[in-house]
Amino acid sequence: MELYEVDLMVNNRAVSARIKAETTLLDFLRENNFIEVKRGCSKGDCGACTVIIDGRPVPSCMTLALQCPGKKIYTVKSLGSWDKLHPLQQAFVDHEAVQCGFCTPGMLMTAKAFLSDQPHPSREEIREAISGNLCRCTGYQKIVDAIESVGKGGEYE
Amino acid sequence: MKNFKYFRPKNLDELLAIKNELKEEARLLAGGSNLLVYIKEGSLKSGTLVDIGSLAALKGIREKDGYLEIGAAETIIDIMASPVVSEKLPFLRESLRVFANPLIRNISTVAGNIAEGSPIADTAPLLLVLNSEVVAASITGRRNIPIDDFFISLGKTEIKANEVIITIRIPIPETGRGKFVKLGLRKGTSCSVVSVAVWLIANGRGVEDIRIALGGVAPLPLRAVKTEALFRGKILNEHNIGELALEVTNEITPITDVRGGAAYRSEVSAALLSKAVRECLGMEE
Structure with a gap:
């Protein structure tokens, strides 16, 4: 099976991995410890896995990680912290x-x-x-x- | 065991070349809202995922020679936000407001919506009443497919294995008014039980011309040409709209499934058609 190198910008941080072609952004994020992104239906119906890509909210289960190099991805942890909530x-x-x-x-x-x-x-x-x-x-x-x-x-x- | 490859063509030539080489094994990926579900559910286990989502050759929304031309990789949200669409065909923008949900509208495309040959693709009735064309390209050239010839059978379209949809062309109507109404089980995120699109050219309440298309009531998205003929030339009033709309039940073949029974779909089709015509006439807002 072929693996692909991918470098993504998540919450202004570079994250790299070797992944399968069909790896969704949701899988990529959760496997790289962005577990604040929740896995709901995995079929684009529920919105639980929504992240912001280039300013737009999208279900990360409906996007391949390989479609995202060069894009700015933000998860909910980019909003605020315990000390300073958004x-x-x-x-x-x-x-x-x-x-x-x-x-x-x-x-x-x-x-x-x-x-x-x-x-x-x-x-x-x-x-x-x-x-x-x-x-x-x-x-x-x-x-x-x-x-x-x-x-x-x-x-x- | 899943076995997929990923390829992102840099230009149209590369896209047409890989489509010609791999045929059906090249799975075009724009929004992915169909394809990634098939992978997730396991109905698709292998192939090359050809990422056309950011291919510049398939982008762009423009007016040309009296047509609105929409690149195959343009998302629903970008079509809705386009000043050209707002100015030349606000009917399209308004109709797309009920497409899926706001998240899916951010990724999905019109080309992807019709490419599966699904009878419930919400954009199909719109394209049908607008007499649209689908532009297909292969390494040997391009051809314009009238939307009336596009849908062949359930899940099958006129697009050949070595072709890709590159543009949707919609003639900009000079007169008339359109309305799209959709009934789903919920307001958002739901597949259509029945959808009806109407384009009406009227003089007062006299019907000069009308085009009617329905989704979810036949194996294909359907133009209701017999009902159109009955409407044509009539002066519409409170009573005869409903009676004429009822005629549509004679040319649809709805099925019973999880979203509704056949008899229910028939009744709803007539009711939605009546509503759409009334709204075109400003009798109901």
Whole structure:
């Protein structure tokens, strides 16, 4: 079986590996310790594995790692840290937008990219924007509340 | 045991050469939202994954000779964001808003959506009512395939094993109004149960011309030409739209599956067609 050398930029860090042709970005990330990227359906339906590639949220299970050299990939760990949460992360905490937490990394990345494009969205626009990210706990209300509060805050970079 | 190779052609010549050499074994990868599922599920076990996602020759959205030309590797989101599309064919932009979900729209392409010959490809009814053309290329040359000839049978299209789709061409309509309505089991991320596209050229409520296409109700995406003929020349009103729309159930052959029964699909087809026509006429917004 043929292996391929690949160098990717993840959270502004170079990561190299020898991988199989069919290795998805999701597999690549998790095997290289970016386990904050969650494996849900692996078929592009649930959005749990969403990362931001060149400014756009995409399901990392639907992208080959070999398609990503030269692209800027960001996982949820690029947002904030325990000591200094990103405003979106803080909003998810404040609004109790997290229950089991499995969808949260993907949800945050979709919200991050969305607010960068559209800093002051309506609730309907927020719902549409996160419609590819499934959450089986919250019923979405609190997630929409959290994203809306950051949009309304107007301090989002 | 899976055994895949990866190849990223640097230009169109390299793409056409490897497609000619490997034929079906060259699996074109743009968005990957079909292909990577087949690999994941194990229905595809080997082949060369030919990455065309960033191939410059397949990029670009432009107006040329009265046509909107969309490169085969252009993503749904870039088509929606294109100023040319917004200006010349806002119907396309509006219709794509219900394609899959925002994440998948960031990676998927129109060419990839129709290339599988799926009866529920959401872009198929759009391309059908717009009288589009698919431009295919091989090492021996190019040809334009009218969309009416593109879908052959379930899972099969007019594209030959040594060909690739390079461009979608859509004649920019001078008159008329379009509407695409889709019923899925959920609002986002769901396959269509039934989808209906209508392009209507009307004088007041008089039908000068109409094109109707449906997805999910036959082995192929379908132009409802008999129903179109019944609509043509009629003055539409509150009553006859529903009656005429009901005629569409005579030329579709829906199946029963996990997403709905055949009888349900028939009823929904007529209801969606009626709704689409009404919206084209501004009777329902």
